[in-house]
Amino acid sequence: MTSAAIRKVEQRWQLPFWTLVANLAEQGLSRADSARAIGFNPHSFRYHLAAHPELDPFPPVAHPPRDYAADTGETFREACIRMSATHTVTQAARETGYADSSCFKRAMRARGLDLQFQKHTAKPRPPRVRLLITREHAEQFAELRLGGMSHDGAAARVGFSGCALRDNLKRTRPDLWARVKRLGAINSRENRRKLKGTPHIWFSDQQIEQLCASYEAGATIDALGAEYGISPSAVKYRLNAGGVRIRGKGPVRRGRNAVLVEQIMKLRGEGWSIEQTCGNLGISPTTYYRHLKA
Numbered sequence: 001m002t003s004a005a006i007r008k009v010e011q012r013w014q015l016p017f018w019t020l021v022a023n024l025a026e027q028g029l030s031r032a033d034s035a036r037a038i039g040f041n042p043h044s045f046r047y048h049l050a051a052h053p054e055l056d057p058f059p060p061v062a063h064p065p066r067d068y069a070a071d072t073g074e075t076f077r078e079a080c081i082r083m084s085a086t087h088t089v090t091q092a093a094r095e096t097g098y099a100d101s102s103c104f105k106r107a108m109r110a111r112g113l114d115l116q117f118q119k120h121t122a123k124p125r126p127p128r129v130r131l132l133i134t135r136e137h138a139e140q141f142a143e144l145r146l147g148g149m150s151h152d153g154a155a156a157r158v159g160f161s162g163c164a165l166r167d168n169l170k171r172t173r174p175d176l177w178a179r180v181k182r183l184g185a186i187n188s189r190e191n192r193r194k195l196k197g198t199p200h201i202w203f204s205d206q207q208i209e210q211l212c213a214s215y216e217a218g219a220t221i222d223a224l225g226a227e228y229g230i231s232p233s234a235v236k237y238r239l240n241a242g243g244v245r246i247r248g249k250g251p252v253r254r255g256r257n258a259v260l261v262e263q264i265m266k267l268r269g270e271g272w273s274i275e276q277t278c279g280n281l282g283i284s285p286t287t288y289y290r291h292l293k294a
Helices: 003-013 017-026 031-038 042-051 064-072 076-083 089-095 101-110 135-146 151-158 162-172 174-191 205-216 221-228 232-241 258-269 274-281 285-292
Strands: none
Touching (some): 064 076, 135 151, 135 174
């Protein structure tokens, strides 16, 4: 930095150079940020500050080797040689005041040190105890599921993962798994229903059997829906899952209106056409032909 460059800065800011630098330091700017603010090269600005240490308003730059020697009385070289036998490179870097091992290694290379530090060895983990799922665990899981508990809740109650319990139940009790699977299919469909204000009602295996027995005994779908608090379509789905055949409604039979038959026959006897008769009486051709049947 030349004197002309400094005078140019003073004319621009209307302040003495060192007063301007002190103001920037008071604002919390670093040496590099202050140099950029006044239009100087950061390296040239640092060299100028180093040439006038008595006027440098910035805090002193951290120098770990020098600070370590001042605190402990041991030189940086002696400390590196001593710690290479007992410390890892990261431990030695932190003990000498470096934030990471990269700067620590760079400082050693600058001083011609090529040392081999101890390798980091992880602490051995205790052996993992593997718990085996027994048939009793799978049966307990199935009982909880058939009793109305959710998949995750039943697995948490037993103390194993749901997937492991499911696989064990498939292998050891396929008959019990078939009942749990059927219940899960029914409840999952109910869970996908997005009817606003309609709560999801979970049915146990016993409730489904009772529902099927009531229907086979003569109860209607609407009556069962009102009794269990579910929609008729939900009743039909549970009946189908239980293997019950839905009763058909049969053909709808509508009665004949004697007055309408008399009016049709009167207009027909007067020679009215079908279109004229239907338009006059306000009926459809289907109704016209249905009332003319014997």
